Amino acid sequence: MTVFANDQVSTLQTITVQASSPKDRAEKQYKVDSASSATKTNTTLKHTPQAVTVVSKAVLQDIQATRLSEALDVAGIGRANNFGGQGLTTFTSRGFTSGEYYRNGFPINRGYPNAPDSSTIERVEVLKGASSSLYGRGDPGGTFNVVSKTPQAEHKTVLGFNVDNEGLYRSTVDTTGALDDAGTLTYRLNLMGENGDTYRDNVDSKRWNIAPVLQWTPSDQTKVILEADFLRNQHPLDRGFTHYDGQQSYSFDASDYWWESGKDRNRLYNNNDMLQLRVEHELNDAWKLNVGAQYLNGNLHGYAVEANGVKAGSNGAVITRNYNWRNLDWIDKDVQASLVGEFNLWNVEHKLMTGIELEDYDYKSYIIRSTADFDLNINQPYSTQALPALVNVTTHDREQLQSKAIYVQDQIRFTDRFNTLIGLRFEHYDHDYTNLVNSTSWSTEHNAFMPRIGFTYDLTDQLSVYSNISKSFKPNSGADRNNQGFKPEEGISYEIGSKYSILDNKLSFDTALYYVKKKNVLTLDPLDSTKSVAAGEVTSKGLDLSLVGRLTPQWKIIGNYAYTDAAVSKDNTLVKGTRLANIPQNAFNLLSVYEFKSGKLNGLGLGLNQHYVGSRKGQTANSTYTMASYATTDFISYYDYSADIRFSFDIKNIFNKDYDESAFNRYVYPGEPRTAKIGVTYSF
Numbered sequence: 001m002t003v004f005a006n007d008q009v010s011t012l013q014t015i016t017v018q019a020s021s022p023k024d025r026a027e028k029q030y031k032v033d034s035a036s037s038a039t040k041t042n043t044t045l046k047h048t049p050q051a052v053t054v055v056s057k058a059v060l061q062d063i064q065a066t067r068l069s070e071a072l073d074v075a076g077i078g079r080a081n082n083f084g085g086q087g088l089t090t091f092t093s094r095g096f097t098s099g100e101y102y103r104n105g106f107p108i109n110r111g112y113p114n115a116p117d118s119s120t121i122e123r124v125e126v127l128k129g130a131s132s133s134l135y136g137r138g139d140p141g142g143t144f145n146v147v148s149k150t151p152q153a154e155h156k157t158v159l160g161f162n163v164d165n166e167g168l169y170r171s172t173v174d175t176t177g178a179l180d181d182a183g184t185l186t187y188r189l190n191l192m193g194e195n196g197d198t199y200r201d202n203v204d205s206k207r208w209n210i211a212p213v214l215q216w217t218p219s220d221q222t223k224v225i226l227e228a229d230f231l232r233n234q235h236p237l238d239r240g241f242t243h244y245d246g247q248q249s250y251s252f253d254a255s256d257y258w259w260e261s262g263k264d265r266n267r268l269y270n271n272n273d274m275l276q277l278r279v280e281h282e283l284n285d286a287w288k289l290n291v292g293a294q295y296l297n298g299n300l301h302g303y304a305v306e307a308n309g310v311k312a313g314s315n316g317a318v319i320t321r322n323y324n325w326r327n328l329d330w331i332d333k334d335v336q337a338s339l340v341g342e343f344n345l346w347n348v349e350h351k352l353m354t355g356i357e358l359e360d361y362d363y364k365s366y367i368i369r370s371t372a373d374f375d376l377n378i379n380q381p382y383s384t385q386a387l388p389a390l391v392n393v394t395t396h397d398r399e400q401l402q403s404k405a406i407y408v409q410d411q412i413r414f415t416d417r418f419n420t421l422i423g424l425r426f427e428h429y430d431h432d433y434t435n436l437v438n439s440t441s442w443s444t445e446h447n448a449f450m451p452r453i454g455f456t457y458d459l460t461d462q463l464s465v466y467s468n469i470s471k472s473f474k475p476n477s478g479a480d481r482n483n484q485g486f487k488p489e490e491g492i493s494y495e496i497g498s499k500y501s502i503l504d505n506k507l508s509f510d511t512a513l514y515y516v517k518k519k520n521v522l523t524l525d526p527l528d529s530t531k532s533v534a535a536g537e538v539t540s541k542g543l544d545l546s547l548v549g550r551l552t553p554q555w556k557i558i559g560n561y562a563y564t565d566a567a568v569s570k571d572n573t574l575v576k577g578t579r580l581a582n583i584p585q586n587a588f589n590l591l592s593v594y595e596f597k598s599g600k601l602n603g604l605g606l607g608l609n610q611h612y613v614g615s616r617k618g619q620t621a622n623s624t625y626t627m628a629s630y631a632t633t634d635f636i637s638y639y640d641y642s643a644d645i646r647f648s649f650d651i652k653n654i655f656n657k658d659y660d661e662s663a664f665n666r667y668v669y670p671g672e673p674r675t676a677k678i679g680v681t682y683s684f
Contacts, residue, residue: 028058030558031508031549037125037145039411039421040105040134041340041351046499047419049454049466051128051512051544059558060118062593062636063609064162064650064679066170066194068115068124068146073611074591075126076544076560077144080582081664084237084304085203086270088115094128094516095540095566095583096141096491100474103146104227104276106294107135110361111330113272113298114233119160119172119192120211122149128544129514130472130493133423133452136357136405140472140491140516141540148227151186151215152176162679168196168205188213199254199672201382202261206234221282229274236266237304240669243618243625244309248316250378254658254670258319258381259305265323265387268302287341290355296332301325307666311375319376323388324369326395334359349413357405367395396436401475403429409452417458425450431475431485444485448473462502468495472518476534481525486534491518497544507549507557515541523572537570538580547590554597556607559590568620575622582662584614584629593636603640608633618663627668630659648679 032054034044045052053075065071069079069088078092089112090099099109103116125147130140155177162170173191178184194207209231216224238259241252260266278292303325311318338355370388377383409423427448434441454468470493476486497512521536542564550556563586568578593607612631618624633655638648656674663669 029550030056030059030556031506032056032123033505035125037102037105037147038127038131039353039409040338040355041353041411043411045508046458046464046501047456049419049421049456049468050131051495051497051510051546053126053128053546053548053560055124055126055558057123058556059591060121060123062556062605062607062638063591063634064648064677065118066162068118068121071118071121071124072126072144073589074558074560074609075124075144076546076562076587076589077126077142078582078584078587078613079662082662082669083112083664084239084268084667085200085235085669086112086114086233086237086268086300092582093126093139093142094493094514094542094544094562095564095580096139096516096518096538097580097582098139098141098143100135100138101144101146102135103274104148104278104292105135105145105336106276106292106334107332107359108146108274108296110296110332111298111363112270112300112328113296113330114207114231114270116146116148116229117190117192117207117209117211117231119174119209120148120190120229122147128512129468129495129516130450130452130470130491132448132450132472133407133425133470134409136359136403136425136427136450137429137474137488138472139474139489140470140493140518148211148213149174149176149188149190150225151188151213153178153183153186156683158681158683160679160681162677163196164675164677166197166199166675168194168198170194184217186215186217188215199675200238200670201255201257203236203238203257208232223280225276225278227274227276227278229272231270231272231274233270233272234267235270236261237268237302237306238669239306239664239667242307242319242666243663243668244307244316244319244666246310246316247319248378252658252670254673256381258307258376258378259321260323264303266302266304268300268304268326270300271298273297286343287339289337289339291337293336294332294334296330298330299328301327305374314377317377317379319378321374321376322369322371323374323390324367324394325390326365326367328363328365330361330363332359332361351411351413352409354408355406357403357407359401359403361399361401363399365395365397366393368393393437398434398436399477400432401429403427419456421452421454423452427473429475433477433479433485440479440483442479442483442485446475446488448488448490462505463498463500465498466496469493476520476522478522478532480533481528481531486522486532487520489518489520489534491516503549503551507547507551510544510546512544513542514544515539517569519570521571523574526572533572535570535572536568536574538566539569540564540566540580540583542566555592555594557590557592559592560588562587573622574620578620578622579617581618581620581624582616584616586612586614586629588612591636605636605638605640607636609636610634613659616660616663618668619665625668627660627663630657630671632657632659632671644683646681648681649677650679651676 080090083089157175160172176188192209372388405427407425452470472491520534523536659671
């Protein structure tokens with residue numbers, strides 16, 4: 001703009017005005033105000049009597065998440081067994097290790113699948129504490145629900161490409177739109193392909209994913225969603241390093257690899273198919289019916305190399321190994337139906353939900369191993385050896401688990417400030433196991449009652465307090481000395497906390513104190529040391545802190561701190577107070593990103609993702625190894641060149657710290673060294 005005054009010409013600064021829709025603004029937020037996973041109804045987090053952290057679409061985009069575990073790091077979920085780099089087999093929360101998590105409310109981690117790819121995820125809703133009153137079997141420390149991307153009526157396609165300095169290439173396509181003029185039939189298709197090297201020598205990744213979704217909305221009252229996910233993954237069984245008693249000390253490089261390479265030596269093929277059908281129908285203004293079904297079909301097969309122990313007479317320098325081949329198959333079928341309604345009774349508002357769930361899980365496994373010497377000198381880890389014969393069938397079994405459940409939940413609003421949640425789930429399950437190696441089998445059945453009660457009270461419009469008591473259960477695998485199945489694990493979780501909204505509701509600060517106890521944990525049978533009894537007990541108590549939102553319009557943060565005191569409280573062989581594996585007493589994560597909103601740097605985002613994990617025990621044992629504490633810093637940057645183009649450049653572990661990521665028995669998996677990654681997305 002130019003202004004003429006007194007025969008002089010002055011040029012004023014150009015002002016750029018960018019308009020954005022409420023939907024666009026919401027998609028760029030770290031903080032969300034409501035979620036459905038904790039109650040299976042759309043409930044504000046302020047009035048949810050449970051600690052909940054939502055990893056939003058904006059967070060996933062800013063950190064360039066390619067694995068679900070990266071999203072969970074941000075939410076304070078710890079890492080545990082990744083099954084030799086295959087995927088998210090187990091995780092830790094509030095001192096307990098679990099493998100139970102969900103996708104759109106359905107159990108997804110059955111068998112040994114790869115976790116859902118990040119390209120298909122809209123957000124992740126992390127729940128702390130027991131959630132069995134809604135979801136059934138699980139651990140009392142917590143779980144999470146992955147929410148899939150859904151179709152949109154407006155046509156849009158996003159192309160993505162990433163490459164890192166290790167040579168891993170990844171490309172994605174996310175396209176959505178309407179298939180008819182009325183917009184009643186919409187689609188979404190996510191495609192992903194990945195190939196290349198990793199930071200582990202001789203370990204490459206080959207992975208692809210096809211995830212189509214169709215949505216039919218014949219009326220304002222009815223919505224039908226058909227979603228599929230076909231994921232294929234090839235990856236060696238990479239157990240990392242070993243920590244045996246008497247093993248020679250070893251200053252490892254995170255890239256060193258001990259487990260052979262090649263499709264005939266070490267490569268597992270993991271194939272996962274998922275199909276979900278979800279129907280939502282509003283019966284009237286107050287009542288809604290939800291019906292859904294899920295079908296999972298998975299297979300993992302291939303050759304691998306694993307360790308047996310330290311070779312006698314080698315001064316701890318030689319690890320004995322076995323060569324093996326495995327074939328694991330699983331099928332899981334799940335049907336759910338629920339009725340949700342709102343009504344007023346005696347001037348008290350109720351939101352009532354009642355539902356049923358039926359599940360049928362069938363798992364088969366076969367593993368054959370070598371018995372001849374197949375050793376590894378840890379000082380010469382890359383020497384090639386002839387493959388020994390596969391002669392010893394160590395695993396050949398079948399496990400079947402059928403469950404039937406009915407649940408009810410009532411969210412009661414007594415006053416404008418005081419709310420109560422009461423829930424109860426009854427579940428009956430039949431558990432059958434057949435060992436084809438020694439021709440033995442066992443069957444068991446149990447009934448489980450999982451109550452839950454919670455309260456929230458608004459002290460002010462910005463500050464609420466809550467309390468929650470909930471129970472959990474999880475079937476135990478194996479049989480006792482009488483070849484009978486065990487009682488299930490049972491847990492109870494006590495929690496009190498507060499939720500504080502500050503800076504005009506742009507930032508939330510949540511606190512939680514908890515005590516959790518789990519009983520019927522397997523421990524050695526005092527009458528037969530080769531068998532177990534369900535008589536152990538473990539406890540966990542601690543503090544959770546969470547901070548999510550914006551400090552300024554430009555400054556986004558999501559952070560958490562956890563103090564966890566988790567230990568054995570009762571066992572036949574373990575000393576009381578023995579710390580639980582993979583559980584640090586202190587853990588901290590803070591993602592902080594500053595995004596320039598004007599001037600020459602408009603569209604540039606710069607940030608850091610800081611992790612700290614305290615020391616952890618490698619096993620739950622009287623005497624075991626310790627993984628040292630560590631802190632890593634990730635550099636985050638992106639540049640929105642336009643509304644349609646984003647460039648990103650990240651450096652993980654910028655100070656190149658050596659650390660142990662997690663442990664599984666005597667295996668320790670090394671953390672990722674300094675890794676640079678660039679990416680670009682283009683929308684049209």
